[in-house]
Amino acid sequence: MSTAYFKIAGGTVYDPVHGVDGERRDIWIRDGKIVAAPSDPDVRPDRTLDAAGLVVMPGGIDMHCHIAGPKVNTARKMRPEEKRKADKVVRTSTTRSGTMGSVPSTFATGYKYAGMGYTTAFDAAIPPLAARHVHEEFEDTPCIDKGFFVLMGNNHYVMQSIHRKEPERLRSFIAWLLGAAKGYTPKLVNPGGVEVWKQLQGGNVHGLDENVAHFDVTPRQIIEQVSRAVDQLRLPHSVHIHANNLGMPGNWRTTLETMKALGDSRGHLSHIQFHSYGGGEADENTFNSKVVELAEYVDAHPNITVDVGQVLFGETTTMTADGPLGYYLSNSFGNKWFSSDTEMESGCGITPIEYKNTSLVHSLQWAIGLEWYLLAKDPWRVVMSTDHPNGGSFLAYPEIVQLLMDRTYREETLKHVHPAVLERSTLAGLTREYSLYEICIITRSGPARILGLANKGHLGPGADADITIYTPNDDKKVMFELPRVVIKSGVVIVDQGEVREPVNGKLLYVAPEWDVSIETDLAAWFEKYYSVRFRNYPIPLDYLHEPEEVACR
């Protein structure tokens, strides 16, 4: 890359990391990074972008989505009927064609994120056995930096190490597995429950202290031990948790127990909306919101962070490593159902669904998501997400921004959902409106801090020059849907919504140390149970395109 200066002049800058709240500033870029203004006043930028009157923010960061790998690709294959009717993504001289729907093709995914001002995204659930597949798809997903979380909550070696009370072995295995897959942090999906699903018809665990047969461990032990190991490894991000009992009435107790099980360890609870339900088991009449209780606990515990998993009304495709959940959803919606169990590691469930504003349950899910944004006091620990595509598409983020920033719009929308929402959630009484500064936190600076990405989510010297420039508009949906300019690593990739130069984007991974002495036992165990050779499992660094190691804390 050239060493020329690129200056974004006179924009209204939002940079919460440095406490900059809508001040007029210049931003200097060199070698794809943000740099201090040159001390020599005679230095002229080789290129200047006049941002006067425009809003300047760091590029958006989606810390929890499903955009690559076997699960996502299977969902694409499964939904020709949705893709056929969706918007077309037509080939241009610089961009590839593709398809949309709730699960866009890879190139389309990159273009659409960039077109919305997002420049980084993390896939939340990858079985390491399929990591190679993910790296291949990521190389075909332009415009954004990418990384993924590695499924470990039902990994046999993890459960075996916990059962044998071997925390050092567990820690080394986690480091080895992250290194083998070139992943970012351990992900726990319905810890223990997926293994039970593999063993029994309709099998699952329903509480933190149920025993997982054959492995003789409990979900609580998995959460305690893995979160501790992650902190001991000083990984940039915490353990990333999809708690047990997702979507079930009354599951808020399980969620609270999960938070408590973390003790002092860091923990990120993903799509918390799906885990904040009161009411009796499978009893719709008592189904209600428990955000107040859970948000209170989160506020009081700085080791805990969440992303929301907002539900939007309309059709989408649910996809999860939570096999039993997929079975439950396909039965309740009566749609086609895909399920795949990955040896030693994970499960997978996919089924199309539709969220209806006429449905009590769906309306409450929508309201509970908004409650989380509006009730949680510290925006640095609440991240915007739709758990794309489970709650809705990532393309709904501008809609969510408007719901948060514009109280009248929110109240108008509330009139069109199931009336019971008024009694069963506190949403109607919430008057809070987000500022641009706070929006910048929950979509950029917050996720960057939670993920431990020192070079992202801010506009200070040393930051990656991933920058989004918006044209101010009272209609916040319009403002955030169509950025004026999007810059990735110092390159203007989007201009007025048009993808100009689809740069490739980096692969973000961690490389913690492990005790190599475990490899002997690991190899023996591996050859006994896996269907691929131990030697062929780890992914060499030279397989990756534009890899960037993110340092441990």
Add this chain to the structure above:
Amino acid sequence: MSTAVTKPADPSVKVIEDSTCTFCGCVCDDIDITVKDNHIIDAKRACVLGKSWFYNHHADDRPSCLIEGRPASVAEGVDRAARILTAARYPIIYGLSDTTSEAQRVAVGIGDSIAGTVDTTTSVCHGPSGMAFQGVGEVTCTLGEVANRGDLIIFWGGNPAESHPRHFTKYSLMPKGMFLPNGRKDRTAVGIDVRKTKTAKAMDLFFQIKPRSDFEALWTLRALAKGVEVDPKQVKDDTGIELARWQDLMDRMKAAKFGVILFGMGLTMTRGKHLNSEALLSLARDMNAHTRFVVKPMRGHGNVTGADNVVTWQTGYPFGVNMSRGYPRFNPGEYTTSDTLARGEADAALIIACDPMANFSQPARERLKSIPYIALDPKDTPTTRAATVVFTTATYGINVPGTVYRMDDVPIFLRPAFPSPHPSDFDVLSAIQRRVKELKQ
């Protein structure tokens, strides 16, 4: 990671451990191959098909490129190929099941650039199963799950004993698994087919059904699974098997802890095709109301599963993808290669690593013969012999590194043994893509 090359005494001999055989969908990655002077003299653990794959490998002494039968430079061939493809109004790209996913990704990109149609051998293999999956979904798993948990294994309309020889020993029948400490003894194996094949002879139970009655047999089992009363006489007439035997099978299926149905092209190629597959996928789904049950198509070629994955992630659709409008469209029976050729619509073709001149219907072959087309193949085939431009390419897995996807979508790493004098599919396709873009300027 540990190096996979050990150096024996004789310096001219090289052993590559845990190399991958790409001949069939099993994609065994545990083959130790011994190489002496660019010849494979041993392929430890390879099956009869694998040994033939490795031992018969020799860099074909044909030139790397032929244009209308005359030797030409690769550059000339690339230019001619790009001109044929850009001049065409309905060009098709077909094959792709025997090359790396890296090459497949470039091929789909060419299809996009020339606004053509991209299809893979899936459409004449398990394409119908893919359509069935789009209808009802699929309950499945990786092969390691079969090895570790599968206590009832049903082989339906396939003959892995001859088409996937190591499937029994590595994945489905013999292995001692986590929940099956005694291996074969802990499993019940059931064969359902119209022929008493070598596979049938390895089974505990065999159902020799009437030819073309797979759908009726599957519907009978679906009825029994749901407890629907059926007429014994009609069941016997329809399937050639007594109801009592079907009932016994259903009882065993319900009693199994983890049932597995592995099926072949006896379903997808026989009258009923995708709806035979849909009946089977539906049965496997139904069974999950009683116990854990999975189903898995036995994919044929080394990387046909990769072709499905690559075409899907780049376009959103798995095979038979038409991009003539500038965006992808999908409609099996319309954009699939057997159809675009047999109906005389395709006016140019890029054929990669497959042999339609030997395996397609007469009308399809006659059309292909009558249009300009380019063929990439390591070997001399009826398709390469009739092509306008032929590239002799290096063999994936043996000469070329990269990624392939096993029949259960598990991506597998390739460890080539030695280089080839010929370019790889990836090299040739990348050059064609560059030339196409130049011509489009």
Add this chain to the structure above:
Amino acid sequence: MSLTLRYKANTSVPVEVEGLTPSAVRGLSVSEIERFEIFNGNRKLPLAEFFDVSGDSADGRIEFLGNLSGVHWIGAKMSEGEIHVRGDVGRHVGSEMTGGTIHVHGNASDWVGGEMHGGLIHVHGNAGHLIGSAYRGSKVGMTAGTILVDGSVGNEVGLTLRRGLVAIGGACGDFVGFNMAAGTVLVFGQCGNRPAAGMRRGTVGLFGGTPPTLLVSFRKSGVFKPLFLQLIFRQLQSLGFAVPSDCWTANYSLYSGDHVALGRGEVLIRETTAS
């Protein structure tokens, strides 16, 4: 007078005229219509390269003339007006149409009235596969309207049909009414194997040739002369569809099914022994 489009091209490459509907061309001058862009494979070209255009479009009626078997999507998504084709046509005739009438005086290829939502299609010759069907992956097929084919058709007629009427004068292929959710499919000629497999609701009438054996998951529940058939026959006749005389007087066996699916569907098979 109506707009006349005489096909003059000679190309093996598919010609796609999606969007060329009565409402789209109404009020356009001949020269404007000649510039209307259609597709020939991957080339976007003016209509005039393929058709001689004459007449005017004011009355919302389009006449296609010539052998259009290589021309596809005629009348796709049309909402009103009339299209008359004199000659054979290609695929997707009247696909996703919501209203209006299409008459094909010749043979049609596959996907006639694919995912149709209203209106009438009458093919006076034979038609191909997947008539009045859903496209792959969709659980909602045709939702309203009427498709009449005087001649014979191929496989999967009325795949996952939701509502509406499909009547086939001649023979049909395999899997008529597969996974039907509701609606009516009547076949007056011989039908292929596995009729009505997986049907959840709706009616499949098999009135011709040797009565087929239904799958084991169907149950016979009697023999009678259903009144509603007489009503449908009258409706068909009024639309110019020939109903064989013996169908009016015949007895019909009623089967319920498919009990492997929801099982609320009915199959009516004409008894060969006249009453």
Add this chain to the structure above:
Amino acid sequence: MPILETFILIPGRTSKQGCGISEGKFEDGYQHEITTLQVAPQDMKRLGLVNGDRVRITTESGRQIEVAVAAAAGDELPPGLLFIAYGDLSSRLMEGDTHGSGMPTSKGFDVTLEKLS
């Protein structure tokens, strides 16, 4: 007068055919495998066929191939069923129509078998 009988013909993969692909499609081994029609021993006997006899196979639509016959091993084939290794010849019997599936019907052909003298 020629024997003219109806059978169901099933093309399929064999390990010989599979190995033959690697050995080379123009080699004798592969060619022999894909041009040999397997017939149930009972049918061979009944029709007075011996290994190597040439027969003509004709589909309902009139597509034809000529092949040599060989008795199927043991009880692999029931009477009335024919088998041939998947390849050039078997594919010549397929129709262009795929019934809106992309897959031509490639197994289970209704054919007549005619002994060539």
